[in-house]
Structure formats: C-alpha cells, structure tokens
Amino acid sequence: MTTEKTEKKLSPSRAALKLRARAKSKKPAFIRAESWKYDRFSLSWRKPRGLDNKIRRKIKGWPPGPSVGYKGPKIARGLHPSGYREVLVYNVQDLSTIDPNTQAVRIAHTVGKRKRADIIAEAKILSIKILNIKVTVEAKEKEEEAAEGEETEEEVETEEASKEEKEKKEEKKPKKEKELKKVKDKAPKKEKEAKKAKPKPKKGEEKQ
Numbered sequence: 001m002t003t004e005k006t007e008k009k010l011s012p013s014r015a016a017l018k019l020r021a022r023a024k025s026k027k028p029a030f031i032r033a034e035s036w037k038y039d040r041f042s043l044s045w046r047k048p049r050g051l052d053n054k055i056r057r058k059i060k061g062w063p064p065g066p067s068v069g070y071k072g073p074k075i076a077r078g079l080h081p082s083g084y085r086e087v088l089v090y091n092v093q094d095l096s097t098i099d100p101n102t103q104a105v106r107i108a109h110t111v112g113k114r115k116r117a118d119i120i121a122e123a124k125i126l127s128i129k130i131l132n133i134k135v136t137v138e139a140k141e142k143e144e145e146a147a148e149g150e151e152t153e154e155e156v157e158t159e160e161a162s163k164e165e166k167e168k169k170e171e172k173k174p175k176k177e178k179e180l181k182k183v184k185d186k187a188p189k190k191e192k193e194a195k196k197a198k199p200k201p202k203k204g205e206e207k208q
Helices: 012-026 092-097 113-125 133-172 175-197 203-207
Strands: 085-089 103-107
Touching (some): 092 113
Parallel strands (some): 085 103
C-alpha cells in the first residue's frame, strides 16, 4: 500500500504575503540622518536634502537610504494585509465588476450615508469583503450615543419645566393658606414654650 502525502497548498495571495514578509525581514531599517546624534530628531525616515549629506550621496559606512533595489516582490505588490486586492468603490454599480475571491472593497470617504448603506447591503448579498466597514459601524455607534445624550437632555429639560410649573402653582395659592400653615407650625412651638415656663413642684410639696 502506497501512502500519498497530502500537502496543503497556500492560496496565491497568502503565498505572496509570505514572500513579501520574508523580503521585508531582510531589508535594513531606514532611519533619519543624524537621528542618533540629536534627541529632537525622531527615527522615522526623512529624505536628506543637504548638499554634503552622506546618506544622500550613498557614501560607504553610512546608513542606507531607500532605493529601487529594495522594492518588494512583484506578485505581492499592491496587496492588502488581508491578502485581497483593494478596489475603491463609489456606488452599487461598481460592485458588479469585483471578484469576491481575490478582490476586496473600500468605500470612498465622499460617499453619503444612504448610498453607503446600499453598498454594504449589496456587498453582503454578493459576499464581497468591505475593508473599511468597521469605520461605518463605529460611526453608527457614535450617532446612537449622541441620540441617547440628546434624549437624556430632553428628559432633564422636561423635569425642570415641571418643577417650574409646580412652583408657579404654589405661588398662585391664596395668602390665607400660607398664613394658616405658618400658624399651625407656630402652635406646637408655643405649647413647648408654655410647658418649659411652668415651675417644677418641689419634693416636699409632691408628698403632701
């Protein structure tokens, strides 16, 4: 009995991504000229423009600068990190020319809410991947939070309005009722004062 080894073959895009990663690992880190000398300079690359700049002149012993020779493999050029070829879309009609196996969609930032929703719905039907759909979801969440905030503000305003109405009604009540309330409040106080004013009987008098 002969045993056949079944090897899993990578998809062309995945193989290209692996090839690109391998090529990138061999590239040097391009750092800004004299960033090692001054703390105010960041390491991120800046094109040297000086007349005597050693990196611009590619003098031996100095750090290398970007050039055509460091270009990545042609198969992986233009690939999104997900492995799809990125295509910019402006309307629903643009989705008809897209291959869902190799291409993914990015909705243009100039597209409005209504058209964006139509594109997302159509892409789901055609099983096309949208690269910037997370942005749209976050935008919706922000809109919902804003709407909830507005609702809470309206509730606070209605509560304040109801309090003001109650205060106005209380002000409109006749003065007699207010005076009666004051008299009722004062009555128990007077009783307490009268009890305090009465002299306490002595011990001998209590026995008699």
